[in-house]
Structures are given as structure tokens and as C-alpha cells.
Amino acid sequence: MTIRPMFGRLFRGEEVRQRYRITVELGGKIEDVLDRAYWVHVSRQLRTGDVIEARAEDNAWYAEILVLDVIQTAIGVAIPTMALLFHVDLNDADKSQATETYHAEFKGAAKFVIIRDSDKAMIERDIPTKERAEARVKELMAA
Secondary structure (H helix, E strand, O other): OOOOOOOOOOOOHHHHOOEEEEEEOOOOOHHHHHOHHHHOOOHHHOOOOOEEEEEEOOOOEEEEEEEEEEEEOOOOOEEEEEEEEEEEEOOOHHHHOOOOOEEEEEOHHHOEEEEEOOOOEEEEEEEOOHHHHHHHHHHHHHO
8 A cells, every 4th residue: 555645744845944054164064063062052943844054154065954853951942953964075076076088099081089088979080190189189188
């Protein structure tokens, strides 16, 4: 038997949760943001199901955090329980993009051609000499 959502359980997200954004001070790390004590001054605003977009002030990282629960203590302090939805280290984003590589080949009637190594696509053709083809490969690799 397949379980289906019952009437009254499907809502627009904007009606049942809030989406917050916080800019974390310079030097702040994702570990700091996931610590319950970090939120002590604003935790009374948080509700179960809220999502927090956290961004480092220097744009070093970005994360989205889901508020799983908020417990109100006897002295009026709210203690949130959170789960990290995802975290992106923006400093490593440029490093993770592989540099394209190319090589020159002789193809008879097409003379020399430039081949992109990642997908073996011919990106230039009809280059008359090997020297020009190799110079073009160096230009592409430097770009």
C-alpha cells in the first residue's frame, strides 16, 4: 500500500517556515555556526523547519542550515538543534575546476587540428604547420 499525503499536510513553504540569512564575522568558520551557543542571542526567533543561509563575510564559504528543533529552557533561553544541509568552500571553487588540456594532431586533408582532451572534440582545423598548431595549443592552455 502506498502512503499518500493527507489533506492539510501540504503547504507553501513560505507559510510554515522562515528563511534567514546571516553574514558570519571575519574568521568565523562553519563549525562556529553549527555550535548551539552561537545562536543564543537570536534563537528565540527560530522555529523548527526554518532555513538559515550562512555566508562568511569574506565570501570564503556558504552554507545552508536546517533548524530541526528549538527547545525553550526554564530560564527562557532557546536552544536550537540544527543540521547542515550543504556547505561550499568558495576559496576552493576555482581550484576544483580542472584546466582544459589540448593537443595537436595531423589529420591529412584537414592538415593539423587542435583536439580538446576532455571530450576529444576537434576545436580548430586547417592549421598549415605543426609549429603553428603547437603555438595555438600553448595559447589555449594559457587562457
